[in-house]
Amino acid sequence: MTQPECIIEIEALSTQFGDQVVHRDINLCVYHGEILTLIGGSGSGKTTLLRQMLGLEEPTKGSVRIFGGAYDDATFNLKKKNIHNRSGVLFQQGALFSALTVFDNVALPLRELHMLSESMIRNLVMMKLDMVAIGPEHADKMPATLSGGMIKRVALARALALDPELLFLDEPTAGLDPELSESFIELVLTLRSEMDLTIVMVTHDLDTLVALSDRIAVLADKQIVITGTLGEVCQFQHSFITSFFKNIRHKFEPKNYSEQTWKTAPMPS
Numbered sequence: 001m002t003q004p005e006c007i008i009e010i011e012a013l014s015t016q017f018g019d020q021v022v023h024r025d026i027n028l029c030v031y032h033g034e035i036l037t038l039i040g041g042s043g044s045g046k047t048t049l050l051r052q053m054l055g056l057e058e059p060t061k062g063s064v065r066i067f068g069g070a071y072d073d074a075t076f077n078l079k080k081k082n083i084h085n086r087s088g089v090l091f092q093q094g095a096l097f098s099a100l101t102v103f104d105n106v107a108l109p110l111r112e113l114h115m116l117s118e119s120m121i122r123n124l125v126m127m128k129l130d131m132v133a134i135g136p137e138h139a140d141k142m143p144a145t146l147s148g149g150m151i152k153r154v155a156l157a158r159a160l161a162l163d164p165e166l167l168f169l170d171e172p173t174a175g176l177d178p179e180l181s182e183s184f185i186e187l188v189l190t191l192r193s194e195m196d197l198t199i200v201m202v203t204h205d206l207d208t209l210v211a212l213s214d215r216i217a218v219l220a221d222k223q224i225v226i227t228g229t230l231g232e233v234c235q236f237q238h239s240f241i242t243s244f245f246k247n248i249r250h251k252f253e254p255k256n257y258s259e260q261t262w263k264t265a266p267m268p269s
């Protein structure tokens with residue numbers, strides 16, 4: 001089987017803030033079409049790694065290649081804007097701009113292109129809101145008047161505004177009740193089947209992790225200690241993994257996971 005293409009390739013990445021070492025010698029490849037979930041303890045550097053993948057934060061050492069180019073390559077820097085247009089992000093904090101309506105939040109990335117007329121923008125925004133099951137009656141509302149689940153869905157609509165190839169989801173179901181989490185998970189699965197999406201997700205929610213992940217990368221001891229299927233990760237001996245999965249170990253036999261949860265994404269041989 002041929003090796004699938006790495007849409008993101010991280011090599012020998014280290015991060016240090018002052019005296020604090022966050023990452024040490026991290027290597028990771030995100031395959032085209034997969035949902036890769038990053039897990040790790042609070043403060044282990046998951047959001048920082050996502051920000052580095054997006055070029056919003058520079059690693060202290062090492063390189064991040066995305067869509068075949070590296071951020072440290074001078075000519076590639078010129079193309080950063082283009083990368084942002086090919087990626088959508090649902091941030092962990094501050095999912096929406098509180099001073100903008102739902103409509104204007106989703107319209108923002110489209111307006112920043114300076115290429116589309118207002119009527120085209122209106123059509124696209126309404127289409128994206130429809131994709132995430134937000135009715136047109138909510139378009140003029142302010143974020144403060146929305147429920148937590150609606151905020152996440154509008155934020156997802158904004159992340160999808162430019163039809164990205166790559167979607168970053170940082171704790172997408174945090175703070176949602178189980179029912180809303182489930183509908184968010186279904187929404188991501190539907191979008192994934194309809195669009196040619198590669199997704200990098202951070203979550204500490206087991207249901208989200210099990211339902212969506214093709215592969216899981218575990219950030220512990222400042223390193224990626226294992227990358228693999230749910231079954232492979234569950235069987236890996238590490239104290240963080242034991243405690244993270246303790247509540248589901250009794251529900252499933254690890255050997256069943258990979259078959260049950262695997263999607264159709266191209267996988268490494």
Ligand SMILES: Nc1ncnc2c1ncn2[C@@H]1O[C@H](COP(=O)(O)OP(=O)(O)OP(=O)(O)O)[C@@H](O)[C@H]1O
Nearest residue numbers: 017020022040041042043044045046047048049092
């Ligand atoms: N720009 C920065 N300057 C200094 N320290 C930072 C900066 N960004 C992150 N850190 C520190 O790096 C560590 C990792 O932060 P990060 O937000 O990546 O963790 P996380 O794994 O996403 O945590 P959580 O699960 O709580 O969201 C933290 O100790 C944080 O305080």
Ligand SMILES: [Mg+2]
Nearest residue numbers: 046047048092
């Ligand atoms: Mg975080």
